[in-house]
Amino acid sequence: MxxxxxxxxxxGWAIVLTSVALLMEDVPRAAFVLAGLGVEIVxxxxxxxxxxxxxxxxx
Amino acid sequence: MSxxxxxxxxxxxxxMIFILLVPLAGAGLALINTGLGRSRSAAQLMMSSLCVVSxxxxxxxxCGFAFQGLPNQASHWLTIGGKPWSWLSDGYxxxxxxxxxxxxASLAALLGMLSAGLAxxxxxxxxxxxWRLGACSISTVVLAGWTYPLFAHWVWGGGWLAQLGxxxxxxxxxxxxxxxxxxxxxxxxxxLAIAWILGPRRGKYTNDGMPSAIPGHNAVLVLFGCVLAxxxxxxxxxxxxxxxxxxxxGVAVRVAINTLVSAASAALxxxxxxxxxxxxxxxxxxxxxxxxxxxxSSGACALIQPLAAALIGAIAGVLVMFAVEWxxxxxxxxxxxxxxxxxxxxxxxxxxxxxxxxRLPAVNRSTEASTPxxxxxxxxxxGIATLIGFVLxxxxxxxxxxxxxxxxxxxxxxxxxxxxxYELGAGAYPEFVTHSEEFMDR
Numbered sequence: 001m002x003x004x005x006x007x008x009x010x011x012g013w014a015i016v017l018t019s020v021a022l023l024m025e026d027v028p029r030a031a032f033v034l035a036g037l038g039v040e041i042v043x044x045x046x047x048x049x050x051x052x053x054x055x056x057x058x059x
Numbered sequence: 060m061s062x063x064x065x066x067x068x069x070x071x072x073x074x075m076i077f078i079l080l081v082p083l084a085g086a087g088l089a090l091i092n093t094g095l096g097r098s099r100s101a102a103q104l105m106m107s108s109l110c111v112v113s114x115x116x117x118x119x120x121x122c123g124f125a126f127q128g129l130p131n132q133a134s135h136w137l138t139i140g141g142k143p144w145s146w147l148s149d150g151y152x153x154x155x156x157x158x159x160x161x162x163x164a165s166l167a168a169l170l171g172m173l174s175a176g177l178a179x180x181x182x183x184x185x186x187x188x189x190w191r192l193g194a195c196s197i198s199t200v201v202l203a204g205w206t207y208p209l210f211a212h213w214v215w216g217g218g219w220l221a222q223l224g225x226x227x228x229x230x231x232x233x234x235x236x237x238x239x240x241x242x243x244x245x246x247x248x249x250x251l252a253i254a255w256i257l258g259p260r261r262g263k264y265t266n267d268g269m270p271s272a273i274p275g276h277n278a279v280l281v282l283f284g285c286v287l288a289x290x291x292x293x294x295x296x297x298x299x300x301x302x303x304x305x306x307x308x309g310v311a312v313r314v315a316i317n318t319l320v321s322a323a324s325a326a327l328x329x330x331x332x333x334x335x336x337x338x339x340x341x342x343x344x345x346x347x348x349x350x351x352x353x354x355x356s357s358g359a360c361a362l363i364q365p366l367a368a369a370l371i372g373a374i375a376g377v378l379v380m381f382a383v384e385w386x387x388x389x390x391x392x393x394x395x396x397x398x399x400x401x402x403x404x405x406x407x408x409x410x411x412x413x414x415x416x417x418r419l420p421a422v423n424r425s426t427e428a429s430t431p432x433x434x435x436x437x438x439x440x441x442g443i444a445t446l447i448g449f450v451l452x453x454x455x456x457x458x459x460x461x462x463x464x465x466x467x468x469x470x471x472x473x474x475x476x477x478x479x480x481y482e483l484g485a486g487a488y489p490e491f492v493t494h495s496e497e498f499m500d501r
Binding site: 034 | 142392434440
């Protein structure tokens with residue numbers, strides 16, 4: 001899940017870069033940038049869930 | 060030698076004075092991190108702060124400035140869709156060929172050495188009380204020698220983020236007046252990576268995952284650190300605005316007012332919200348709010364009016380306060396110094412605020428009327444996406460690899476004993492330790 005989260009973070013960034021480089025119209029470009037950010041947020045959520053509190057570090 | 064040395068220009072001299080204030084920001088952050096930790100880790104944390112600042116300055120001197128560079132310098136390019144994307148400067152190591160005479164390049168090099176140290180201090184707050192001195196020193200080499208200069212090149216060195224305006228018509232390209240992304244964002248997200256890799260302090264979470272309060276040991280240090288940080292931020296914001304935004308020296312007054320207004324609004328907003336929610340204002344959250352306001356002010360300090368700065372600061376204060384709670388309760392992230400909330404959240408909000416509030420041509424770049432640029436907010440979003448989608452995975456992976464080679468977390472024994480005694484062999488407050496032999500007959 002940790003690796004998947006990291007992959008999604010980078011994938012979201014790739015979507016943002018691609019939309020900036022390839023789309024010239026304002027609205028589709030903005031939509032794809034927001035979509036890329038959405039993918040990054042999903043990746044962030046997965047990373048959070050992949051880091052539970054380890055039992056050994058508890059009391 | 061004959062005669063007097065040639066005088067610096069007024070702008071260079073003023074900029075130099077501002078840069079010399081920047082270490083106060085580092086001192087403030089070190090005091091805040093130390094005060095918010097337990098007394099048994101205070102000496103190690105201050106020692107780590109000094110080591111981190113030293114290592115960052117040296118690493119940036121060796122290779123950081125060569126990688127960051129300045130606009131219009133030689134750099135490495137990729138051509139994507141027919142447009143050039145500058146991704147790394149092609150400068151010289153050890154500041155070779157940088158005229159150290161008060162030129163903008165020399166001032167940028169000095170500011171970079173201090174800024175890299177400031178960015179490297181931020182993760183210390185998140186890793187406090189369990190991050191080994193050797194590990195944080197090596198991690199700083201990576202941050203100051205690669206991650207920080209790389210992103211700073213993209214923003215301040217004429218890199219592809221700065222070129223989004225000229226290449227793709229996104230406003231004037233990604234704008235960061237004074238390090239909301241390069242220093243606060245990079246440092247704050249590195250802090251998140253470090254907190255994840257280290258895990259929470261022993262005893263922070265109960266078996267059912269509920270956090271326990273581990274109060275800081277010295278609120279006086281924390282609040283004094285806030286005041287020192289303000290002075291440092293005045294220098295940081297003013298010097299960055301002059302060096303990287305081409306602002307006139309007179310803009311320093313606007314920058315100083317905006318910085319103060321933003322920090323004050325943030326601290327008061329945090330104090331008011333904690334008072335409303337808990338019945339009493341919380342000193343540590345108010346201090347975090349103050350730092351969050353300073354971090355947010357770095358985004359647009361040279362480009363906004365004070366009223367906008369007040370609004371940006373107030374929102375930052377509330378955001379930081381809720382982020383601290385959210386990280387601790389819902390994400391199980393143990394961040395004793397509140398670094399992630401104050402710097403990452405404050406910095407990202409500061410970056411976004413440029414797209415919302417900035418009136419760009421008012422202070423730099425062109426003579427057009429002061430109007431918001433369509434597409435500027437999109438350029439700012441691309442910068443935020445780069446921080447979250449590139450800088451965070453990069454710094455996480457690099458620190459994870461480091462952790463595999465050299466364990467970053469102190470041993471269980473060291474944590475139970477306190478890292479002061481375990482790593483340094485002496486505590487910060489030895490006179491408070493009662494030695495039984497003092498009461499024995501001699």
